[in-house]
């Protein structure tokens with residue numbers, strides 16, 4: 245069994261005739277933050293979907309802490325914070341309840357929350373700076389505050405592997421600093437984080453490693469080398 249938290253071998257994904265990922269191979273260690281960088285349509289969200297077992301047509305091998313994606317999800321080993329989440333502004337669910345869902349998985353509230361659940365939710369809300377807004381409807385939060393709520397939902401899952409698809413999209417500088425700090429703490433607790441981001445300036449602060457992606461892996465290594473102009477030109481066509 246691989247010691248990697250995230251282990252991928254020769255992953256291929258196509259949507260009909262569109263090739264989204266080709267021959268992706270990677271190993272990510274426990275206790276690390278890896279930035280996933282690539283232009284729009286380079287396959288970042290597709291990689292996340294494959295890692296959480298939502299792409300039945302994906303070919304290749306994926307193991308999360310030695311388990312296949314579906315088993316890892318059922319065992320609560322992996323938490324996913326999606327890029328966007330459709331929220332009905334009038335749906336009467338509070339921020340606290342959204343975060344609480346992280347304790348219950350995709351089945352929803354199948355039992356009454358226990359004191360330990362409530363304590364975990366309160367601690368996560370505090371970590372992302374949402375204690376004051378905990379009882380507001382989720383639809384009444386700004387986009388950046390909502391991102392923080394979904395990061396908190398990922399935290400209460402207590403997963404060993406966290407996958408975050410653009411946690412900084414639409415987030416102000418204060419929220420970005422706050423989320424970066426929380427992600428680093430989660431890394432220091434021994435978790436493995438894969439974070440898709442378009443914010444190149446934030447990478448040195450956050451990431452131990454960077455993957456540059458355009459359907460295939462163009463580079464996987466240290467942030468300073470990843471951010472060299474020639475590597476960015478390779479990734480984006482032109483240096484951004």
Ligand SMILES: Nc1ncnc2c1ncn2[C@@H]1O[C@H](COP(=O)(O)OP(=O)(O)OP(=O)(O)O)[C@@H](O)[C@H]1O
Pocket residue numbers: 259262263264282283284285286287288289290291
């Ligand atoms: N459900 C789908 N059906 C058909 N093609 C798809 C589907 N989902 C994604 N694609 C295509 O697969 C490729 C990879 O898309 P993906 O969403 O993984 O990119 P991304 O790197 O996450 O992009 P972005 O930075 O815009 O979020 C793109 O060419 C996209 O158009």
